[in-house]
Amino acid sequence: MSPISLASGYGNFLPASEVTSRVVNLLHVGRLPVSPVEGLLALREALAANYHQQDGPPITPFNVVVTPGTKAALFALLCAVLHPGDEVLLPTPNWFGFWELVERAGGVVRELPLSVANNHALTPESLQAAITPRTRVLIFTNPNNPTGRIYQRAEVEALLTVTRQHPRLFVLSDEIYDGICFNSESVPSLLSFPDPNNQHLVVNGFSKSLTLLGWNIGYLVAPPAVARACTRQQFATGGAVAVPSQIAALAATEARTSITTTLRQQLLANRQRLLDFLATLPGALPYAPGGTYYAFPDLRAFLAPDLAPAEASAQLTAKLKAVGVVVVDGATCGAPGFARLSYAVPVAELTEAIRRLAAVLQ
Numbered sequence: 001m002s003p004i005s006l007a008s009g010y011g012n013f014l015p016a017s018e019v020t021s022r023v024v025n026l027l028h029v030g031r032l033p034v035s036p037v038e039g040l041l042a043l044r045e046a047l048a049a050n051y052h053q054q055d056g057p058p059i060t061p062f063n064v065v066v067t068p069g070t071k072a073a074l075f076a077l078l079c080a081v082l083h084p085g086d087e088v089l090l091p092t093p094n095w096f097g098f099w100e101l102v103e104r105a106g107g108v109v110r111e112l113p114l115s116v117a118n119n120h121a122l123t124p125e126s127l128q129a130a131i132t133p134r135t136r137v138l139i140f141t142n143p144n145n146p147t148g149r150i151y152q153r154a155e156v157e158a159l160l161t162v163t164r165q166h167p168r169l170f171v172l173s174d175e176i177y178d179g180i181c182f183n184s185e186s187v188p189s190l191l192s193f194p195d196p197n198n199q200h201l202v203v204n205g206f207s208k209s210l211t212l213l214g215w216n217i218g219y220l221v222a223p224p225a226v227a228r229a230c231t232r233q234q235f236a237t238g239g240a241v242a243v244p245s246q247i248a249a250l251a252a253t254e255a256r257t258s259i260t261t262t263l264r265q266q267l268l269a270n271r272q273r274l275l276d277f278l279a280t281l282p283g284a285l286p287y288a289p290g291g292t293y294y295a296f297p298d299l300r301a302f303l304a305p306d307l308a309p310a311e312a313s314a315q316l317t318a319k320l321k322a323v324g325v326v327v328v329d330g331a332t333c334g335a336p337g338f339a340r341l342s343y344a345v346p347v348a349e350l351t352e353a354i355r356r357l358a359a360v361l362q
Contacts, residue, residue, distance in 0.1 A: 004345070004353040005326040009145075011293060011344030013211035013266070015248065016259045022251040023244050035240035038231045039066025039219070043250045047219055050253065056192040063221050065230045066241050066249070070176050070205035070218030071097065076230040077201050077220055078105035078137070081170050086136035091122050092334030093296065095145045095174070107136070111334055116298055119287040120149045124162045131166055138163060141174040142187055146296045146333050146340035148289020150181060153188040160193055167197040175202055176218070179209025179260035182271070183290040191221060198223040208292075210252040210259050217245040267293055270343040270350050277354045281361055293344040296330065300337035302361060309336035323356045 026032070038044065044061035051059040067073040082088070084106045090098055091112045102109050112130045114120040127138070140159075143150045151159075163171050173190035181187050190200050205218035220230060240246075252259060274295055278285040284297040303312035313336035317329040320339070330338030343350055 001324045003321065003324050003326055004349050004356070006341045006343070006345065006350075006353055007326045007328045008342060008344075010207060010213050011211070011342075012346055013213060013263065013344070015211055015213075015215075016252065016255055016262075018255045018258075019212065019248045019251045023248050026244060026247050032243045035243050035246060037235045037240050038227070039064065039241065040243070040246045040250070043246050043253070044219075046250055046253045047221070050256070051189065051191045051221065055194055056189075057195050059191060059221060062224050063227055064219055065222070065227050065234065066217065066219045066246060067230075067234065068218070068238065068241050069216050070174070070203050070207075071101070072234075073203040073205070073218045073220040073230075074098075074172070074174065075101050075105060076233055077172060077203065077222060077226065078102060078107060079233060080222075080226050080229040081201075082107045082136055085134070087132060087134040088137045088139060089127075089130055089135050090139050090334075091120075093120070093144070093146055093330065093338065094139070094141060094333055096328070096332040098139055108134075110135070113334065116286065116338075120144065120147050122151065122155070122159060124158045127159055128162050128165075131162070131169065135166070135169055137170045137172050139172050139174070140190070142190075143177045143181065143289075143291030145174075145177060145292055146294050146328065146330070146335075146338075148292040148294050148296065149287075150183055150185075150187055150290035152183075152185055156188055156190070157193060163199060164197060167199070170199050170201055172201045172203070174204075176205045176208050177292045178204065179256065180264065180267070180293060181291045182264065182268075187291060201226065206249050206252055209263065210249075210256065211263060212245075212248055212252055215245045215248050217241050217249050219249075267344065270345070270347060273347075273350060274341060274343040274354070277358070280358075293342055295341050295343070296333075296335075296338050297341065298338055299330075299361065303337050313337050319360055320357065323359055325353045325356045 044064040048059045178187040202221040206212035310331045313331040328340035
């Protein structure tokens, strides 16, 4: 029996034809332009234009740095703003990669646990209570990975009334899934809100919402002084992102609306297929995910009661793997007993994976 992975953070998408044709034409020219370390001006202009929204500060190419993947953007920002021992406040559940990135940048993660009972609401009161004099960064993901929770505009504004009271606190928003939204309202970018203290940092990329898998390109948006610090680090440790990847990203940015619309349509049937299955497990998914291509069901009812939560969560993940389905253990995201399941896989694979999961969970 071949294992089926519902654990990957990457989908099974092809790049849009507008993207591949642009890159092929570039390569036929034979000579590639030389990119500055911070990225081609045309790409940074196009990315900045995406954020010309009401209420937010003006975004220019000088705020944008193109990076070799979104993880590199996160690390560059953390290195630029953290001092050794600074605390990074991380609402959980959250993406499992944040812990090591913060540690490698010299920071210390402090978790702020959220509850599935209220759809992982992050309230101003809980945020205010969690901030200490050592808190330097609040990491915020919207839509959230792994839960798929989308924080709407009023919710984000309420949180920012708290963060503005702490001018030395940076808010770092990971928005890489912003184009995969199944709610009626779009995902609000942090950059669409007033930022009187220059606290707002954003990372994004092209491998999720814009289907550029394997092109290894992301970007950050930050106040100019922070952006310059990130550029200096990238110059010292690497260099500019390969020009073909930047041209692909430019084409994807220009075709963003059509790419994200097509992607959401492609995902709808599989999304419903997985949600229908999870609805057969009482209490597993009280709230449907509004975005991403994940579900994060509560499987604590299936944990061994005599084991510690993390150990029992690992045991359940191993049981699912034993029947041929690989998932992300929720314990790695700060939520033992949950599991992240991706439905961005071929229909036949998801159908068979559901059949195997049912053998353990029903």
